[in-house]
Amino acid sequence: MSERALGIQYATLAQEREAVTLGMWAFLATEVLFFGALIVAYLNYRIWFGNDFIAAAKMTKVVLGTANTAVLLTSSACMAMAVTTFDSGSRRAPVLWLSATALLGLAFVAIKATEWWLEYQEHLVPALNFDLGRYGGIAEIFFVFYFCATGLHALHLLIGISLVSWLAVRIGRGTLVPGGSTTRLIGLYWHFVDIVWIFLFPLIYLAGRNG
Amino acid sequence: MSGGTVLRCWLALMLLLAATTASAFVPLGDFNLPVSLTIAVIKALIVLLFFMELRAGRALVRAFAAAGFFWLLIMITLTGADYLHRTDARAPIDQATPASR
Numbered sequence: 001m002s003e004r005a006l007g008i009q010y011a012t013l014a015q016e017r018e019a020v021t022l023g024m025w026a027f028l029a030t031e032v033l034f035f036g037a038l039i040v041a042y043l044n045y046r047i048w049f050g051n052d053f054i055a056a057a058k059m060t061k062v063v064l065g066t067a068n069t070a071v072l073l074t075s076s077a078c079m080a081m082a083v084t085t086f087d088s089g090s091r092r093a094p095v096l097w098l099s100a101t102a103l104l105g106l107a108f109v110a111i112k113a114t115e116w117w118l119e120y121q122e123h124l125v126p127a128l129n130f131d132l133g134r135y136g137g138i139a140e141i142f143f144v145f146y147f148c149a150t151g152l153h154a155l156h157l158l159i160g161i162s163l164v165s166w167l168a169v170r171i172g173r174g175t176l177v178p179g180g181s182t183t184r185l186i187g188l189y190w191h192f193v194d195i196v197w198i199f200l201f202p203l204i205y206l207a208g209r210n211g
Numbered sequence: 212m213s214g215g216t217v218l219r220c221w222l223a224l225m226l227l228l229a230a231t232t233a234s235a236f237v238p239l240g241d242f243n244l245p246v247s248l249t250i251a252v253i254k255a256l257i258v259l260l261f262f263m264e265l266r267a268g269r270a271l272v273r274a275f276a277a278a279g280f281f282w283l284l285i286m287i288t289l290t291g292a293d294y295l296h297r298t299d300a301r302a303p304i305d306q307a308t309p310a311s312r
Contacts, residue, residue: 018269018271018272021268021272022271022272022275025272025275025276025279026275028276028279029275029276029278029279029282030279031279032279032280032282032283033279033282033283033286036283036286036287037286040283040286040287040290040291043287043291044290044291044294047291047294047295048294062232062235066228066232069228070225070228073221073224073225073228073254074221076224076258076262077217077218077220077221077224077262079262080212080217080220080261080262081214081217083212084212084213084214084217184264187262187263188263191258191259191262191263192263194258194262195255195258195259198251198254198255198258199248199251199255201231201251202231202235202244202247202248202250202251205235206231206232206234206235206243206247207235207243207244209235209236209243210235210236210237210238210239210243
């Protein structure tokens with residue numbers, strides 16, 4: 001099965017696997033801090049401004065947000081299935097699971113873009129058309145966080161969709177064979193982007209819903 | 212990882228998503244945020260341990276994975292220690308010139 005050549009710097013396949021996995025996790029640790037800084041800023045503003053800040057969060061679209069979370073969690077399950085079926089030697093199954101992953105990722109971005117459009121119409125976009133007189137300065141700070149966080153997350157997702165599509169094409173053509181780590185590493189990236197959303201979702205959409 | 216494990220993880224994630232969204236509409240006062248963040252941590256652990264294969268991973272890989280989150284906790288704690296203890300008290304130089312404000 002494994003016609004794939006081992007990297008010249010490695011003695012065994014297991015050693016290569018561990019080294020590249022560690023490298024990916026080191027990169028993901030920098031990503032944790034990248035999104036973490038945004039979340040720390042959010043938590044401090046939330047403590048500082050209290051109810052005015054939470055009231056702004058209530059203007060986000062909770063139905064679309066919840067649906068999007070379900071879409072993204074499902075895409076992660078599809079990615080896990082792609083890795084599992086690829087490792088077990090199948091060629092057709094991982095291509096189908098990867099296509100499902102990429103399509104769900106695109107569905108997420110489409111729903112997200114719909115939300116942004118609705119918010120644009122409600123004059124909630126800072127620096128473009130935010131209605132300061134109607135919503136106030138503290139709401140504007142919330143929406144600066146909102147657009148930075150969801151925008152950077154969507155950017156990460158678009159990168160993930162490109163990687164997953166590229167992977168599906170290579171596996172489909174048979175140029176990528178089991179034994180290597182490429183599929184698993186792209187899977188790690190995809191799941192990480194999912195984890196970021198798992199934390200953004202309650203902070204953005206669920207704040208102040210019972211007030 | 213078997214297909215059955217993936218399916219069980221997905222079902223657990225969907226149930227937790229429903230639970231967290233439902234909990235947000237229950238008036239718990241200051242406890243809404245801790246409840247939703249606790250559910251978020253459980254969801255993240257399912258993804259980390261099963262989908263990202265840390266459960267079956269070697270100790271060194273797990274240590275690398277934990278490192279990023281550990282440094283984030285340090286950042287949250289130290290930044291929080293600053294902002295939580297700030298007060299609205301003005302510096303003497305600001306108090307002396309109220310008319311100029």
